[in-house]
Amino acid sequence: MTDKTIKMVLKFVVPAGKAAPSPPVGPRLGQLGLPIMQFCKEFNDRVKDVKDGIPLTTKIYAYTDRTYEFRVFTPPTSHFIKGCAGVDKGANKPGKEIVGTLPLKMVYEIAKYKKEHDVRLKHMPLRGLCKMIVGQANNMGIAIKR
Known part of the structure; x- marks a missing residue:
C-alpha cells in the first residue's frame, strides 16, 4: 500500500476470470470515478491461474487521486x-x-x-x-x- 489518501475501501466477491463492467464491479467503481475496464483487465490477468467462476473475495482501495490498488483473497x-x-x-x-x-x-x-x-x-x-x-x-x- 502507498502513502496516498484512501477515499474508500470496497469489498466484494468476483468470480475468477469473469470481472466485467456489469454489476457488482462496474457501478461501484464508476461511482468513485475509477477506470472500470482497466480494473477488469488487471483482475482477470491476476487470477488467470484460478479456475474460471471460482468466487474470490476482493478488496479495492480507492484513493482520492482516482487510482486504486486491489488484493485478491481465497474463496469464501x-x-x-x-x-x-x-x-x-x-x-x-x-x-x-x-x-x-x-x-x-x-x-x-x-x-x-x-x-x-x-x-x-x-x-x-x-x-x-x-x-x-x-x-x-x-x-x-x-x-x-x-
Whole structure:
C-alpha cells in the first residue's frame, strides 16, 4: 500500500476470470470515478491461474487521486463447504433441515488450505479454524459426518 489518501475501501466477491463492467464491479467503481475496464483487465490477468467462476473475495482501495490498488483473497469458506458437501446452496431453514453432509476430514482439509493461503487467517490456530468451519456448515444446514 502507498502513502496516498484512501477515499474508500470496497469489498466484494468476483468470480475468477469473469470481472466485467456489469454489476457488482462496474457501478461501484464508476461511482468513485475509477477506470472500470482497466480494473477488469488487471483482475482477470491476476487470477488467470484460478479456475474460471471460482468466487474470490476482493478488496479495492480507492484513493482520492482516482487510482486504486486491489488484493485478491481465497474463496469464501462457504464455497469450499458447499463443494465438499456436494450441494448448490445452504438450507432455507438452517437448524430445521439438513441439505448435505460434510466429512470431518474435509473440515480439516479446508482449514489447512485457508490457514496456508489466506493472510487474514495465518495466525489463527488450526483447531479454531476447524470450529469456525463446523459452525458455518451447521448454519448452512450441512451436517458434519464423523
